[in-house]
Amino acid sequence: MSEKTPRPPRRKRYSGKNPQRFEDKYKEHNADRYGETVAKVIASGKTPAGTHLPIMVAECLDALHLSPGMIGVDTTLGYGGHALRILEKIAPVGKLIGLDVDPLELPKAEARIRAAGYGEDRFEAVKSNYAGITKVLTSRGIPEVDFIFADLGCSSMQLDDPSRGFSFKTTGPLDMRMNPARGLSAADWLEKISAEKLEVALHVNADEPRAESIAKALAGRSFGNTGAFAKAIRESVRINDQGEMDLTVRRVFQAVRIAVNEEFVALDTFLRALPNCLKSGGRAVILTFHSGEDRRVKHAMRDGVRTGVYSEMCDGIIVATPEEHRGNPRSSSAKLRWVMKA
Numbered sequence: 001m002s003e004k005t006p007r008p009p010r011r012k013r014y015s016g017k018n019p020q021r022f023e024d025k026y027k028e029h030n031a032d033r034y035g036e037t038v039a040k041v042i043a044s045g046k047t048p049a050g051t052h053l054p055i056m057v058a059e060c061l062d063a064l065h066l067s068p069g070m071i072g073v074d075t076t077l078g079y080g081g082h083a084l085r086i087l088e089k090i091a092p093v094g095k096l097i098g099l100d101v102d103p104l105e106l107p108k109a110e111a112r113i114r115a116a117g118y119g120e121d122r123f124e125a126v127k128s129n130y131a132g133i134t135k136v137l138t139s140r141g142i143p144e145v146d147f148i149f150a151d152l153g154c155s156s157m158q159l160d161d162p163s164r165g166f167s168f169k170t171t172g173p174l175d176m177r178m179n180p181a182r183g184l185s186a187a188d189w190l191e192k193i194s195a196e197k198l199e200v201a202l203h204v205n206a207d208e209p210r211a212e213s214i215a216k217a218l219a220g221r222s223f224g225n226t227g228a229f230a231k232a233i234r235e236s237v238r239i240n241d242q243g244e245m246d247l248t249v250r251r252v253f254q255a256v257r258i259a260v261n262e263e264f265v266a267l268d269t270f271l272r273a274l275p276n277c278l279k280s281g282g283r284a285v286i287l288t289f290h291s292g293e294d295r296r297v298k299h300a301m302r303d304g305v306r307t308g309v310y311s312e313m314c315d316g317i318i319v320a321t322p323e324e325h326r327g328n329p330r331s332s333s334a335k336l337r338w339v340m341k342a
């Protein structure tokens with residue numbers, strides 16, 4: 001009996017202009033081969049699937065005051081967009097250490113940076129929380145660096161991939177962990193949380209005005225996926241305005257994500273460690289995306305200037321240009337602050 005070789009499954013055709021599912025956008029996932037498609041997606045004000053458009057690059061580079069030969073840390077490597085631009089500025093002899101907690105995206109960013117021609121002597125990728133920056137540096141025998149950069153929050157790769165469970169716009173497992181190997185998924189966290197603790201998380205992490213009623217409706221419940229969770233949030237409030245309803249769902253997702261990843265605990269630890277990791281005259285530049293993050297950064301920087309740890313800080317916040325807002329809506333909530341070590 002002759003055995004037929006099974007046919008490989010046919011790849012789904014790229015469905016015209018707008019494939020809906022993240023996995024079907026294979027042209028966008030393959031920027032090297034389909035540069036034109038990717039350029040069109042960017043021109044339409046969207047982020048191509050599986051990528052991240054770096055935010056306020058010119059402003060960040062300007063605030064970092066980079067020069068050839070400097071050594072520094074990008075504490076939130078993400079797609080590596082900022083890192084590549086930083087590497088250009090510190091070349092040919094500088095060194096960048098790139099940290100990220102995400103074990104799925106970190107190797108891809110490292111491969112991208114290697115492909116751009118930066119070897120081990122110029123760039124090192126380290127899977128670490130930025131809360132552990134002191135340990136990362138001391139274990140490499142470089143306790144103080146010239147600059148430290150942080151672009152807080154999640155990357156577009158994390159937010160847009162339904163299988164990571166961050167987005168209320170697509171249905172996927174309710175996970176939300178930047179490092180899926182650590183801690184509780186959002187679903188497990190919600191199942192264990194009391195209404196009192198959830199209310200505090202909604203207040204503190206997202207300034208949610210309806211925290212009490214939403215917490216009472218959601219705490220301790222089991223949600224099968226992001227869609228079911230989003231539906232339960234909508235059912236827990238009485239809001240007629242669709243825009244306000246979407247904002248509420250967005251805020252609740254944000255609050256749960258911050259809690260699951262212990263983002264404020266990590267940020268507070270990082271801000272305390274920061275001055276000791278910088279050389280005198282060294283600069284820290286931080287991009288934040290919501291008030292909870294910005295408040296912490298502003299206070300840490302102001303306190304540092306008041307106590308003489310820092311000699312100078314930015315005069316107010318720096319924001320993206322209206323052109324950047326149009327080209328990349330994710331830039332509209334970005335606030336940049338910088339500080340210089342005394």
Ligand SMILES: C[S@@+](CC[C@H](N)C(=O)[O-])C[C@H]1O[C@@H](n2cnc3c(N)ncnc32)[C@H](O)[C@@H]1O
Pocket residue numbers: 052053054055075076077078079080081082083099100101102105128129130131151152153154155156178266267
């Ligand atoms: C906004 S993205 C950075 C994008 C990057 N600047 C770029 O140009 O591609 C934030 C990244 O920081 C990572 N991240 C978030 N919290 C972190 C933490 N506490 N320690 C290290 N990395 C973290 C996320 O996994 C994500 O990849």
